[in-house]
Amino acid sequence: MGLGSVAAQTNTVQVTQTVSGTDAESQRSVADREYQAVAFVPLSNNGVVHGVLSVYATSSFAFSEDDMRLLEELGRTIGLSIATMRNRQLLYSETITELNVEIAGSQDPLLTTSEQASCSLTLDTVVPITRESYLAYVTVDSAIPEEIATAITGKPSVLDARVIDSDTDHERGKLEIHLSNTASLAQIIEYGAHITKFIANSGTGRLVVASPSRDDTQSMLRWLYQMFDDVQFESLREIPWTPQETTTSLDALDVELTERQDEVIETAHYAGYFAWPRESTAEEVAAAMEITPPTLHHHLRKGVQKIVAAFVDPSGEQSVSQL
Known part of the structure; x- marks a missing residue:
């Protein structure tokens, strides 16, 4: 695996200070350009990597610790700009590309809880609260909401959960779930996509997301394959779009x-x-x-x-x- 791929997967700056002794991919890319050192900078926003920037130097050992910290900050700044641009494109687009997939096999709290409780959890909306957290509002079916709130609290990326409305006789209600930005739903939003539908039913999820362009959606699909163990592609189509x-x-x-x-x-x-x-x-x-x-x-x-x-x-x- 080349250092560029490592930077993308680990979301950390990777540096080749000299051509000698480096991996084959980095050695070829540096030598072909007659450069002696290269830094691979992930362009990320809240943990979501949108791409990798390659920075070349004509001398060996050109990147100091301070340089690497500056490159890391540059990568976050560019990543934020990319996410903001995608969100604006989505907001003002007249048409969008809609991706429909079935997902399973991850640590997503809605998926794992729905599997454990044999119930259905439908996402109503996700609201950003800070750069590090989100509020997800979820409708519970075929389970007692208080039990679901207890079950989901403490799962990875869940900060807190509470019952908003409960009908224990009919096993239905609404939850407010406080998520960190490491949650899969939060990262989909950080990627610049809009979640139009998400239903977790006994461990299997139906996910529909909208992106401003087909290229963004295809990139999102590749990213979903990395995030979830099982992704079944259903459809990809362009449709007229009114955000809300x-x-x-x-x-x-x-x-x-x-x-x-x-x-x-x-x-x-x-x-x-x-x-x-x-x-x-x-x-x-x-x-x-x-x-x-x-x-x-x-x-x-x-x-x-x-x-x-x-x-x-x-x-x-x-x-x-x-x-």
Whole structure:
């Protein structure tokens, strides 16, 4: 395995300080260019490697420890830019490529828990909270939600889980699961894809993801083969794309929410804050988002006020632009 492949698989900078004694792949790539040293830099964002950058030097032992740290930071910066670009492409694309696969055989907490409990877990949405964590809202079928919350807590990449709604008589309910960025669902999002469907049923998952281009989707498929032990390809197709009907509606109403206002409102909605009786208190939603209750109320009030004002005052006589 060449050092470029090692850099991609381990997400670490790999350096050949001299042609002599290096592996065959690196030796050929350096010698062909008449260079004496090369660094392979993974372009990554939150653990997801989007590619590898090769940096060549004309002298041996050209890369110091400080140089390697700078290259590592450069790789993370470029990786973040790639992920941001893919997300923007997905947001504004009129058509997307949709990948449909069946997955099994991994440490994904939803898959392993659904297998252990012989139940169905359906992903409703995933909301980014920080650069290191996400909130996943999941519907439970054919199992008691409290037992599933207990079973999934402590699994790899699960930070916490709680029951939002429970119908023990019919073995159905909703969970809020706090995931680290090492979770497979989080890494799919970090890759720049949109999860349109994920159902884990007794250890087997049905996953549908959308990417802005066919090349991105094919790259995603190769990445899924590395992440899961068993991946069954079902379909790959281009379809018209509207990211969210709510986004379109808000655009039509000329509502401009800040990114944080959008995250707070979405999280509050899926956490059942707007339900009656409430399924989550403001304090619980704030704790899940790792912010204080006053901060939650601030963003929630501002965001909701913008939406309400757009409905009741579409002429904009009472401006909310400064909210």
